[in-house]
Amino acid sequence: xxxxxxxxxxxxxxxxxxxxxxxxxxxxxxxxxxxxxxxxxxxxxxxxxxxxxxxxxxxxxxxxxxxxxxxxxxxxxxxxxxxxxxxxxxxxxxxxxxxxxxxxxxxxxxxxxxxxxxxxxxxxxxxxxxxxxxxxxxxxxxxxxxxxxxxxxxxxxxxxxxxxxxxxxxxxxxxxxxxxxxxxxxxxxxxxxxxxxxxxxxxxxxxxxxxxxxxxxxxxxxxxxxxxxxxxxxxxxxxxxxxxxxxxxxxxxxxxxxxxxxxxxxxxxxxxxxxxxxxxxxxxxxxxxxxxxxxxxxxxxxxxxxxxxxxxxxxxxxxxx
Ligand code: ASP
Numbered sequence: 001x002x003x004x005x006x007x008x009x010x011x012x013x014x015x016x017x018x019x020x021x022x023x024x025x026x027x028x029x030x031x032x033x034x035x036x037x038x039x040x041x042x043x044x045x046x047x048x049x050x051x052x053x054x055x056x057x058x059x060x061x062x063x064x065x066x067x068x069x070x071x072x073x074x075x076x077x078x079x080x081x082x083x084x085x086x087x088x089x090x091x092x093x094x095x096x097x098x099x100x101x102x103x104x105x106x107x108x109x110x111x112x113x114x115x116x117x118x119x120x121x122x123x124x125x126x127x128x129x130x131x132x133x134x135x136x137x138x139x140x141x142x143x144x145x146x147x148x149x150x151x152x153x154x155x156x157x158x159x160x161x162x163x164x165x166x167x168x169x170x171x172x173x174x175x176x177x178x179x180x181x182x183x184x185x186x187x188x189x190x191x192x193x194x195x196x197x198x199x200x201x202x203x204x205x206x207x208x209x210x211x212x213x214x215x216x217x218x219x220x221x222x223x224x225x226x227x228x229x230x231x232x233x234x235x236x237x238x239x240x241x242x243x244x245x246x247x248x249x250x251x252x253x254x255x256x257x258x259x260x261x262x263x264x265x266x267x268x269x270x271x272x273x274x275x276x277x278x279x280x281x282x283x284x285x286x287x288x289x290x291x292x293x294x295x296x297x298x299x300x301x302x303x304x305x306x307x308x309x310x311x312x313x314x315x316x317x318x319x320x321x
Contacts, residue, residue, distance in 0.1 A: 005044035005196050007053050008295050008308035009036055011067040012187030013239045013285040014165045016303025018320055029066060030317050033307045036060045037315035040191060045311045050193035050201035050235070051089045051112075058085070058108040058203040061189035065147045067305070068166035068187030070106055073145045073207025075154035078214045081145040083207055084221035085111040090200030090229035095121050097221040098128040105138040108205045111221070113137065121223065145207070157211040165209055165241065165283070188220050190227070190237025192289045196311075200235035200291060202227050202251070209242065218242025224252035231291060233258040234265050239304065240277070240284010248276055254288055265290040273298040 011033065040057040044050070062070025062085075073081045085107035086097035096114030099122070104110045110132040114123060123131050133139065150166075157163065166187025188206035195201075204227040206220040219226035219242040226242070228251035229235035236251040245251075250272050257268035269288050277284070278300055285299025287306060297306045299321075307317035 003194065003196055003198055004293055004310050004312070005194055006289060006293050006295055006308060006310045007037060007040035007044060007057060007191060007193040008287040008289055008297060009033065009040065009057050009061065009189070009191045009306065010237065010239055010285070010287045010297070011061060011189050011305030012166055013283070013299045013301045013304035014187065015301065016305070016319055026319065029305055029319060032064050032066055033305060033317040034315050036064070037307050037309040037317070040193065041309045041311055041315065044193065044195055047196060049197070050195040050199050051087070053193040053195065054191040054201045054203040055087060055108060055112050057191035058189055058205050059106050061191070062106050062108060062205055067189045068150070068207045069189040069205040071145060072147045072150060074150050074166050074187065074210040076208070076214050077211050079154070080214065081142060081207055082214065083107040083145070083205070084217060085203070085205035086221045086223060086227040087111045087115055087203040088201065088223055088227050088229040089115065090231040090235050093230060095223045097122045097223060098124070098132070099217045099221040100125040100215065101128050101132070102142050103129060103139045104132045105140045105144065108203055109137055110135070111203070122221065150210070153210050163209040163211045166207070188239040190239060190287060192229070192235040192237050192287050194235070194289050194291065194293050198231065198291060200229045200231050200289065202229040202235040202237045204237045219245035219250065222246060224249050226251060228252045228255055230255050234288050234290040236286055236288040238284065238286040240301070241282050244277055244280050244282030245284065247280060248272065248282060250277065250286065254286070258290070265294050266296050269296045269298050273300050
């Protein structure tokens with residue numbers, strides 16, 4: 001049976017409601033998702049690996065200011081940016097991740113270099129930057145990550161007690177008179193892919209949650225929580241309230257349920273997102289693909305920026321439930 005390569009991406013989940021979104025903003029999000037899916041599709045169409053496709057898609061998502069990763073990342077409580085990213089290869093179970101980097105232009109490329117060139121899996125803060133520098137990666141002044149939209153979000157969140165999930169903060173900004181519901185604070189970007197050789201890969205990157213404490217690390221760079229890939233089961237990238245995704249080992253749980261309970265990708269993903277995470281007030285979603293090319297994009301929030309594209313087909317993108 002010949003395999004049709006496929007890539008899926010997400011740009012974060014949260015309180016994304018139609019009434020709060022202008023037609024222009026909606027068009028911008030769909031255009032960005034389409035463009036990035038097409039780039040990932042091209043890598044796969046040229047016979048490229050799932051690992052290369054997800055790395056490239058997440059790099060482009062990081063460069064796009066609409067999403068909370070790389071340029072456009074949210075602010076910490078200290079008014080800084082601390083970025084986390086991870087990548088995993090389903091063929092070899094090799095993985096790489098970095099967290100709390102502040103000057104690496106594309107954290108996902110640093111994670112990829114960890115996978116390719118290091119005996120270790122995860123680097124943090126200054127050590128991660130020293131490693132990235134030794135690999136010749138591009139560095140930027142921290143002001144590169146600043147965008148006015150995220151700065152406004154941060155000013156909003158700063159006056160409250162808590163943190164905010166990126167896209168919830170955006171909605172609060174749009175609905176200026178609405179009280180901030182502390183349970184509704186969520187962004188992150190991610191990609192999963194199946195290539196023509198039957199290999200799976202996943203990548204995730206984030207600025208974290210708005211107004212997070214300096215040094216806080218979420219699920220995105222943690223293999224098994226925010227990112228997981230195994231050719232025997234599936235590839236998963238998550239977005240949402242990181243603390244709960246860590247406690248649930250959300251990405252790995254999808255894979256484990258497929259392996260141990262022999263359930264489908266859809267059943268395993270729905271169980272994690274619709275049953276298990278809500279039990280501990282986990283909000284968000286995930287994207288996943290299995291070795292047969294099935295794609296699922298479940299979320300338990302009002303919306304999730306998402307899409308998928310099979311090689312040869314027109315990309316499909318969506319925002320709301
Ligand atoms: N999961 C990310 C984190 O906790 C945030 C998000 O996806 O909105 O850092």
